[in-house]
Amino acid sequence: MVPVKSFMIPREKFVTVPRDTDAQTAARIMRDRGIGSLFVTNDREIIGILTDTDMMRRVVAAGADATKTTVEQIMSAPILTIEENKTLLDANDLMAQAHVRHLGVTRDSKLVGVISVRDLVVFLTNLPRK
Numbered sequence: 001m002v003p004v005k006s007f008m009i010p011r012e013k014f015v016t017v018p019r020d021t022d023a024q025t026a027a028r029i030m031r032d033r034g035i036g037s038l039f040v041t042n043d044r045e046i047i048g049i050l051t052d053t054d055m056m057r058r059v060v061a062a063g064a065d066a067t068k069t070t071v072e073q074i075m076s077a078p079i080l081t082i083e084e085n086k087t088l089l090d091a092n093d094l095m096a097q098a099h100v101r102h103l104g105v106t107r108d109s110k111l112v113g114v115i116s117v118r119d120l121v122v123f124l125t126n127l128p129r130k
Contacts, residue, residue, distance in 0.1 A: 004091050005084035007123055008105040008113030016041045017050070019072035023059045026050055026071050036116065037102050040075045046111060048077030049102055079104040084112060088123055091115055 016039045017026055026038055030052060040048040050071045058074035059066050081104040082091050091103055095117060105113035 001087035001089055002123065003085050003087060004082055004103075004105055004115055005107075005113065007088060007119045008084065008115045009119070010113050011111060014039045014046075014114065016046070017071055018042075019047060019070065019075075021071045022067050023055060023064070023069040023071060023074060024066035027055055027059075027066065030055075036118065037114070038071070039114075040071050040077075046079070048072070048075035049079050049104070049114075050075045051102060053101065076100075079111070081106045081111065082115070083107070088115075088120060092120055095120075 015029065015033060015035060017029065019040050019042050021040075030036065030038060037049055037051045039046045040050055048071075054074050054076055058064065059069055064074075079102075080094070080098055080100055082094055084105050084107050095101060095103060101117040103115050104111050105115055
């Protein structure tokens with residue numbers, strides 16, 4: 001089976017925002033870049049992940065003011081992770097069990113990438129048909 005590292009987005013390509021960024025700004029960044037998640041930082045350290053689901057549940061559905069709510073207040077932390085040599089099936093199982101759509105990918109316990117449900121769909125839709 002294919003390892004997670006083959007389909008992960010490498011850390012160098014992460015889109016990050018400082019923890020005091022307001023939710024509206026974060027939403028605009030996600031919209032403009034066509035992405036479903038951002039990494040939240042404290043200085044250069046990644047402290048959480050902000051997903052479009054976090055935005056819907058913790059801002060929109062809660063009726064929070066998106067200009068006064070910081071990403072740190074609504075992010076998911078700690079980031080659920082999987083080792084880079086685990087398989088895509090392992091990633092799929094972990095996402096299903098934890099009810100998440102993004103996993104951090106680690107090498108020697110260090111965050112080196114991210115994989116999303118979208119990445120799994122891309123892989124599965126490119127498999128040869130029987």
